[in-house]
Amino acid sequence: MKWTRCFVVIMANVCLLGIGSGCSSEPPRLPDPDERASAKVDAIKRLADAMAQDPSGAEARGALEDFRNIPLDVQKNPKQAAEIVDLYRQRIQGKYRGFVAQEIQAEMAPLLARLKPSK
Numbered sequence: 001m002k003w004t005r006c007f008v009v010i011m012a013n014v015c016l017l018g019i020g021s022g023c024s025s026e027p028p029r030l031p032d033p034d035e036r037a038s039a040k041v042d043a044i045k046r047l048a049d050a051m052a053q054d055p056s057g058a059e060a061r062g063a064l065e066d067f068r069n070i071p072l073d074v075q076k077n078p079k080q081a082a083e084i085v086d087l088y089r090q091r092i093q094g095k096y097r098g099f100v101a102q103e104i105q106a107e108m109a110p111l112l113a114r115l116k117p118s119k
Contacts (some may be wrong), residue, residue, distance in 0.1 A: 037077035
């Protein structure tokens, strides 16, 4: 009987905690496309800095994942897209070898194809 009472009290507390943690007064805010574009520019800068220290290191791999995980709409944010391409061409393209360099090259290929310099 003692164990049953203890079990009921514990389960009641767990249920109350579960209910309380799932309730929120406001829905989550979606990130602004301009904020995401700025975050993507910051991510390529962090990636370039990390690759300058150790092109295949953990910091460079983490910065690469950050860069990958931030979406960018080139048509809505052409200025930031052009800045990303310029940073890539100046600080990363052709300067490094290894896994991270190959992966960022693959990530940048569609963006580079869209933003070819006009002659």
